[in-house]
Amino acid sequence: MSNSGILRSSLAKKYVMALSGLFLCLFLLGHLVGNLQLFIPGEEGQQAFNEYAHFMTTFPLVKLLSYLTYAAVLFHVVDGIALTLQNRKARPTGYVKEKGSANASWSSRNMGILGTIILVFLVSHMQNFWYMMHFGPIDFDSDGLKDLHAVVMRFFGPENGLAGLAVAGYVLAQFALGFHLIHGFQSAFQSLGLRHSKYSPLIERAGLLFGIVVPALFASIPVYLFYIQL
Amino acid sequence: MNLTLKVWRQNGPEAKGHMDTHALEGVSPDMSFLEMMDMLNDQIIRAGGEPIAFDHDCREGICGMCSMFINGEAHGPGRGVTTCQLHMRSFKDGDTIAIEPWRAKAFPVIKDLTVDRSAFDRIIQAGGYISVNTSGKTMDANAIPIPKQDADEAFSSATCIGCGACVASCKNASAMLFVSAKVSQFALLPQGQPERETRVQRMVDQMDKEGFGNCTNTGACAVECPKGIDLSNIARMNRDFMSASVKSKK
Numbered sequence: 001m002s003n004s005g006i007l008r009s010s011l012a013k014k015y016v017m018a019l020s021g022l023f024l025c026l027f028l029l030g031h032l033v034g035n036l037q038l039f040i041p042g043e044e045g046q047q048a049f050n051e052y053a054h055f056m057t058t059f060p061l062v063k064l065l066s067y068l069t070y071a072a073v074l075f076h077v078v079d080g081i082a083l084t085l086q087n088r089k090a091r092p093t094g095y096v097k098e099k100g101s102a103n104a105s106w107s108s109r110n111m112g113i114l115g116t117i118i119l120v121f122l123v124s125h126m127q128n129f130w131y132m133m134h135f136g137p138i139d140f141d142s143d144g145l146k147d148l149h150a151v152v153m154r155f156f157g158p159e160n161g162l163a164g165l166a167v168a169g170y171v172l173a174q175f176a177l178g179f180h181l182i183h184g185f186q187s188a189f190q191s192l193g194l195r196h197s198k199y200s201p202l203i204e205r206a207g208l209l210f211g212i213v214v215p216a217l218f219a220s221i222p223v224y225l226f227y228i229q230l
Numbered sequence: 231m232n233l234t235l236k237v238w239r240q241n242g243p244e245a246k247g248h249m250d251t252h253a254l255e256g257v258s259p260d261m262s263f264l265e266m267m268d269m270l271n272d273q274i275i276r277a278g279g280e281p282i283a284f285d286h287d288c289r290e291g292i293c294g295m296c297s298m299f300i301n302g303e304a305h306g307p308g309r310g311v312t313t314c315q316l317h318m319r320s321f322k323d324g325d326t327i328a329i330e331p332w333r334a335k336a337f338p339v340i341k342d343l344t345v346d347r348s349a350f351d352r353i354i355q356a357g358g359y360i361s362v363n364t365s366g367k368t369m370d371a372n373a374i375p376i377p378k379q380d381a382d383e384a385f386s387s388a389t390c391i392g393c394g395a396c397v398a399s400c401k402n403a404s405a406m407l408f409v410s411a412k413v414s415q416f417a418l419l420p421q422g423q424p425e426r427e428t429r430v431q432r433m434v435d436q437m438d439k440e441g442f443g444n445c446t447n448t449g450a451c452a453v454e455c456p457k458g459i460d461l462s463n464i465a466r467m468n469r470d471f472m473s474a475s476v477k478s479k480k
Contacts, residue, residue, distance in 0.1 A: 012475070087402035090404070091334055099302030103450040187446070190461065
């Protein structure tokens with residue numbers, strides 16, 4: 001029936017955005033749980049974190065999940081850019097006076113900018129930790145595992161002259177993530193048509209909670225690591 | 231009231247437009263916004279100028295013709311009102327008011343504040359109807375039992391007057407609220423079921439072809455809608471389109 005086919009339709013692009021976004025929310029939860037081990041003090045913490053990092057980079061099922069995550073990021077970014085370009089084209093001449101704050105939340109109007117901040121953070125984050133873990137140079141701990149714990153401690157400690165800046169950048173990116181999630185989480189459900197007078201208020205509250213708690217916990221880690229090494 | 235009005239003037243579809251400034255004195259706060267525009271045009275004509283072209287018809291909020299983007303908002307600062315239902319008491323003496331046409335690629339400017347909204351008509355023509363037997367044996371609609379809640383919801387969707395404020399307000403110039411209201415008014419009723427799937431596919435296809443933007447769920451459309459059409463319509467269309475696309479043979 002459909003002339004243009006589902007994959008090229010504007011709605012399908014939104015389905016892709018929603019599904020990849022929700023998948024990435026699950027990823028965030030998993031990543032956060034792992035990272036929280038950095039709060040465990042001393043050698044015990046180092047061991048736990050390195051074992052976790054080893055598991056995450058070697059266990060086949062997790063590897064499969066990681067490829068899915070890369071794909072989700074790619075789809076989310078490419079689709080997001082395509083949607084943004086199309087949306088710009090839909091209004092070639094802008095308003096002289098436009099009062100966006102009168103009818104829509106700030107985060108909903110700035111998803112592209114927030115997403116770009118997150119993407120820039122992601123590239124630097126992967127270079128600092130993911131790349132080090134996979135390609136080094138990296139030392140080994142007493143159990144013979146790659147010592148990612150030491151890499152993290154060094155990055156946010158006095159050995160790194162720019163540690164303060166790194167912490168600030170990390171926290172800023174988490175703010176962007178928070179606002180992105182506050183709109184994105186509930187927006188994903190709407191795009192998939194999952195709206196109901198009974199459940200939607202719950203989804204909205206869950207999204208708000210997710211968008212505040214997850215980034216706050218992520219941000220607390222570098223702040224803590226920086227502080228204890230002062 | 232004395233006002234400073236900044237109005238978009240554009241001679242034709244291809245012409246370059248600009249904001250013109252006019253001073254208007256002695257405006258009554260009881261005037262509707264369109265009466266104020268009439269007063270301004272009267273002043274312009276008396277001074278030998280070309281009056282401002284703007285769309286209007288019923289002037290009681292049911293036809294959907296009036297279409298001004300006033301001080302950064304579709305139909306101005308009021309909620310649940312069209313431009314004709316907006317009164318000058320919503321402004322203060324000495325205010326500067328910016329008046330622009332709806333802006334969207336799919337709504338090209340014809341002249342000044344008038345835009346071509348026939349894209350909406352083409353979307354309706356693509357599927358926004360039900361095919362009924364008119365041979366004289368048409369079933370009495372009242373003979374079909376419909377739950378009150380469904381009837382009310384369908385009626386709410388059907389109150390859309392197609393003014394285009396949703397497109398004008400959306401930062402992406404998306405027509406999702408309009409199209410979803412027109413899809414929903416039938417999707418909620420038994421008479422709409424036979425064509426439910428083809429309807430949503432055809433209307434979404436046409437919407438995309440017209441060059442409207444994509445919905446990013448900012449919700450601006452529903453806030454500015456003079457008829458209070460809500461976002462549950464868009465969710466319903468998202469749902470219907472997905473199921474229709476998965477099930478369709480092509």
